[in-house]
Amino acid sequence: MKAHMIIDFTRIIGKKNPYFFGSFIEHVHRCVYPGIFDPTSDFADKDGMRKDVLEEIRKLKPGTIRWPGGNFSSWYQWKDGIGPKEKRLTKISYADDIIREENHQFGTDEYIKFCRKTLVEPYITVNAGCGTAKEAAEWVEYCNYNGNSFYANLRRENGSNTPFGVKFWEIGNEIYGDWQVGTKNAMQYCQVVNEFSKAMKRIDPTIKVVAVGMGKHDPDWDRTILSHCWEYIDGISVHIYIGRHGYFDSFGQVYTIRDHLKKMEDDIISLSEKKTSRRIGIALSEWGIWYRRGHKDALDEVYNLKDALVFASAMNLLLGFCNSLDFTHQSMLVNCLGLIRTKQYKIVRQTIYFPFLLFANETGDTVLAPLVLCETFSCKDYRYFPWPTFDVGKDNFQIDESRVPQMHNIQFLDVSATFNSKENHLCIIAVNRHPEQSISSSIELRNCQYKNLVTASVITGPDVYAENNFDKEAVGMETYQETLKNHLVWDFPPHSITMLKIPVEAKNE
Numbered sequence: 103m104k105a106h107m108i109i110d111f112t113r114i115i116g117k118k119n120p121y122f123f124g125s126f127i128e129h130v131h132r133c134v135y136p137g138i139f140d141p142t143s144d145f146a147d148k149d150g151m152r153k154d155v156l157e158e159i160r161k162l163k164p165g166t167i168r169w170p171g172g173n174f175s176s177w178y179q180w181k182d183g184i185g186p187k188e189k190r191l192t193k194i195s196y197a198d199d200i201i202r203e204e205n206h207q208f209g210t211d212e213y214i215k216f217c218r219k220t221l222v223e224p225y226i227t228v229n230a231g232c233g234t235a236k237e238a239a240e241w242v243e244y245c246n247y248n249g250n251s252f253y254a255n256l257r258r259e260n261g262s263n264t265p266f267g268v269k270f271w272e273i274g275n276e277i278y279g280d281w282q283v284g285t286k287n288a289m290q291y292c293q294v295v296n297e298f299s300k301a302m303k304r305i306d307p308t309i310k311v312v313a314v315g316m317g318k319h320d321p322d323w324d325r326t327i328l329s330h331c332w333e334y335i336d337g338i339s340v341h342i343y344i345g346r347h348g349y350f351d352s353f354g355q356v357y358t359i360r361d362h363l364k365k366m367e368d369d370i371i372s373l374s375e376k377k378t379s380r381r382i383g384i385a386l387s388e389w390g391i392w393y394r395r396g397h398k399d400a401l402d403e404v405y406n407l408k409d410a411l412v413f414a415s416a417m418n419l420l421l422g423f424c425n426s427l428d429f430t431h432q433s434m435l436v437n438c439l440g441l442i443r444t445k446q447y448k449i450v451r452q453t454i455y456f457p458f459l460l461f462a463n464e465t466g467d468t469v470l471a472p473l474v475l476c477e478t479f480s481c482k483d484y485r486y487f488p489w490p491t492f493d494v495g496k497d498n499f500q501i502d503e504s505r506v507p508q509m510h511n512i513q514f515l516d517v518s519a520t521f522n523s524k525e526n527h528l529c530i531i532a533v534n535r536h537p538e539q540s541i542s543s544s545i546e547l548r549n550c551q552y553k554n555l556v557t558a559s560v561i562t563g564p565d566v567y568a569e570n571n572f573d574k575e576a577v578g579m580e581t582y583q584e585t586l587k588n589h590l591v592w593d594f595p596p597h598s599i600t601m602l603k604i605p606v607e608a609k610n611e
């Protein structure tokens with residue numbers, strides 16, 4: 103199959119936030135314990151964290167890692183997780199429909215150490231379920247205050263003289279849902295947001311706070327929050343999980359993310375006309391591929407190559423929202439829906455690990471708008487997870503297939519292009535979504551001059567259902583360099599993700 107791609111350096115979408123590709127860890131199932139924190143492991147460092155896992159996270163380079171939840175944050179009392187470890191109490195978390203014994207061994211100080219070890223910025227979700235504005239402000243005081251106060255001194259006593267400087271805070275999690283501890287309606291939540299934000303920003307006016315939004319599911323919720331909290335917040339969040347079993351239908355799901363984000367953007371834009379010039383950004387504070395497992399199955403999804411192709415297509419799409427989207431937290435880093443899975447003596451990089459690695463490491467700061475001409479396919483347009491009422495494994499996941507509309511004209515070759523203005527290179531990430539055919543594409547670069555040494559990284563595997571397990575990684579990534587001839591033509595193998603890094607000089611900048 104043939105394709106043609108035009109990348110014009112004057113067609114700029116915008117600049118992406120340096121923290122754009124982030125991740126998420128939660129005290130559920132095997133994510134934090136023992137995926138990250140396991141003092142009994144042979145791989146544990148002096149702080150009880152698994153060195154092999156930390157090393158992979160450092161390679162992945164997420165911008166921020168959201169913690170401690172998720173649903174868990176609506177139950178979590180941060181003061182239970184600080185101070186001498188032997189004095190920390192084990193309490194029963196009823197944050198989920200599963201009873202968990204939380205031993206509080208991984209708390210704020212450990213999380214900050216984890217962020218320092220992995221070189222990521224902290225992003226904390228405060229308890230807006232059963233917690234108070236005062237407790238949230240005291241958490242900011244513990245983390246960020248440099249004066250002589252009780253919580254700042256407590257932090258010093260616990261070993262950290264220098265404030266942690268946590269910049270990003272989210273007020274609650276999915277607080278609209280009846281599965282959440284402390285469910286609230288939109289007006290109740292607005293009061294909470296304003297009170298929390300006021301208190302937290304009085305302690306540290308430099309922090310950025312994000313309120314819980316919903317996206318396409320309930321625009322009324324978003325409009326209510328935006329119109330009543332505009333002066334108090336810096337961002338609004340949305341959570342989206344996608345995925346299907348059918349090969350082509352899975353790709354249709356990517357456009358569900360587009361629809362959610364567009365809806366949210368529209369609401370922000372229309373309200374911003376009536377409000378001050380303050381900018382409100384979007385935090386996609388949980389997103390990922392989740393369709394096989396429910397909470398009760400420990401969310402232990404084993405991803406295949408098809409999921410990695412969908413994941414990469416979703417990340418290509420997210421780049422296009424860089425003007426409004428500040429954070430994208432892939433859910434989650436380890437074990438549950440994880441990029442990595444662990445068992446006592448082993449670690450496996452899931453198929454989706456590799457596209458995350460490419461996007462977080464290689465995409466540039468300036469997002470361009472490529473034009474692609476190629477053949478297309480059709481698939482079902484499931485629109486969105488029947489969520490928030492849905493739970494995988496329950497009957498309500500079944501929907502009347504005859505009512506699902508078709509979606510057409512989806513290109514086999516899915517492309518993003520970014521320019522790294524510091525290192526002067528173009529990064530093209532192309533997903534060949536054809537399960538069997540390679541695509542030979544000419545690449546026309548406009549308004550730039552390129553050098554002819556290309557670095558290519560290709561992610562693929564034997565077939566679209568190939569998975570990585572503890573014995574064998576069937577899906578992997580290969581990187582090599584190649585000198586180009588006069589014309590840029592690239593053969594993208596079937597069911598693959600290819601990153602091309604081309605040194606360029608942007609014209610007319």
Ligand code: AHR
Nearest residue numbers: 130171172173174275276
């Ligand atoms: O476990 C994943 C859960 O999914 C998170 O706790 C919650 O925020 C979302 O519903």
Ligand code: AHR
Nearest residue numbers: 558584591592593594595
């Ligand atoms: O097949 C992948 C690449 O496409 C080759 O390395 C290159 O020569 C071709 O254009």
